[in-house]
Amino acid sequence: MLEVKQVSKLYENQRGVQSVDFSMSRGEIVGFLGPNGAGKTTTMRMITGYLNPTHGSILIDGLSMAEHPKKARQKIGYLPETPPLYPEMSVIAYLRFIADLRGIPAKEQKNRIDEVIERLGLEGRERQVIRSLSKGYKQRIGLAQAILHNPDLLILDEPTSGLDPKQIIEIRQLIRELGENHTVLLSTHILPEINALCNRVLIINQGKIVLDGQPDQLANSMGDTFEVSLEVKGPRERILAELRSMPEVSGVRELAAEAAGAEGLTDAEATTADADNANEADRVPAAAAETQGAVKVLVTAADRTDIREALFYRMAEKRYPILGMKKESLSLEDIFLKLTTNESLEGSSDGGAGNASASGAKDKEVTPDA
Numbered sequence: 001m002l003e004v005k006q007v008s009k010l011y012e013n014q015r016g017v018q019s020v021d022f023s024m025s026r027g028e029i030v031g032f033l034g035p036n037g038a039g040k041t042t043t044m045r046m047i048t049g050y051l052n053p054t055h056g057s058i059l060i061d062g063l064s065m066a067e068h069p070k071k072a073r074q075k076i077g078y079l080p081e082t083p084p085l086y087p088e089m090s091v092i093a094y095l096r097f098i099a100d101l102r103g104i105p106a107k108e109q110k111n112r113i114d115e116v117i118e119r120l121g122l123e124g125r126e127r128q129v130i131r132s133l134s135k136g137y138k139q140r141i142g143l144a145q146a147i148l149h150n151p152d153l154l155i156l157d158e159p160t161s162g163l164d165p166k167q168i169i170e171i172r173q174l175i176r177e178l179g180e181n182h183t184v185l186l187s188t189h190i191l192p193e194i195n196a197l198c199n200r201v202l203i204i205n206q207g208k209i210v211l212d213g214q215p216d217q218l219a220n221s222m223g224d225t226f227e228v229s230l231e232v233k234g235p236r237e238r239i240l241a242e243l244r245s246m247p248e249v250s251g252v253r254e255l256a257a258e259a260a261g262a263e264g265l266t267d268a269e270a271t272t273a274d275a276d277n278a279n280e281a282d283r284v285p286a287a288a289a290e291t292q293g294a295v296k297v298l299v300t301a302a303d304r305t306d307i308r309e310a311l312f313y314r315m316a317e318k319r320y321p322i323l324g325m326k327k328e329s330l331s332l333e334d335i336f337l338k339l340t341t342n343e344s345l346e347g348s349s350d351g352g353a354g355n356a357s358a359s360g361a362k363d364k365e366v367t368p369d370a
């Protein structure tokens, strides 16, 4: 649906973006994330044909934006950061004006306008002057003008910026619905928005794409380690020793220990409990389970592999009940900071230009501090 091929934009004395390269398939909702000045708007303006790249090319559904700008633009709906509204116009007059501008045939205009009014929940507001509407409603009108000509690809620049929490929820819901039959690229500063809406994220920093992947896979691929937080009931020292003795484990850090029970259990008592357990394999170690406290630890895998099964079997073998186990992963926020802070970029072998795909990040030197 969209191909951005090695696109660079040089402003007079300044780099806008450099060698930006990605493509989007039909039906994807892609979040475009980056700090201020990273190059999101510049990229979006080039995709929508409002700005010419200095180098590189952009294809919309196979059509070159440089060679067939009119046809290519027909396939795109664009909501800029500030919606291009005429505050003195009524909603209906504005949408008719946009329909003319987009060349929608007169006999189709009424149906199209009725459809977007319904779709964006603008019924009852048609005659209202845009100036008098809330910011959330203005954003709906911005979305209405973007989809009026029924484009395949939607480019939304910070669509929820400046809205109150209720309006944010409403606009996100509309975007989710639009995503059912449009391909969507949306820029945002809001990390939870990516998790809420997108099946893929692109992170841009200092004009370069530094990461491309699925939000839920990024944590795995970007993490330097595989860590599991574990809560186990039983004698603290023995559990810690047991975990440390596992070849799959490279580190065990105690997070908290419940004083009652575990701390007070002597090694002799623990040994007795263990012996009981070994002799009566089908019996729950009643003494241990009911009277001992729990130890909470963060366990690090020796080679970044998933050690949850190994932990389960070892603790079960020793009859130390696991009360809780959770894979610890980097949040999108951790990843974002890792990729976009100057400190980490300085450590990068290519100054941050590495393009970390979720699947490839493990093998490449893409993490800035790798």
Ligand SMILES: Nc1ncnc2c1ncn2[C@@H]1O[C@H](COP(=O)(O)OP(=O)(O)OP(=O)(O)O)[C@@H](O)[C@H]1O
Pocket: 011, 012, 014, 015, 016, 017, 034, 035, 036, 037, 038, 039, 040, 041, 042, 043
């Ligand atoms: N018209 C312009 N002339 C000169 N430099 C520009 C122009 N527009 C953008 N830039 C520069 O290009 C770089 C990328 O800016 P851009 O607006 O694309 O970033 P952004 O990621 O959209 O930022 P924000 O999140 O703040 O909107 C910045 O360094 C910016 O100062």
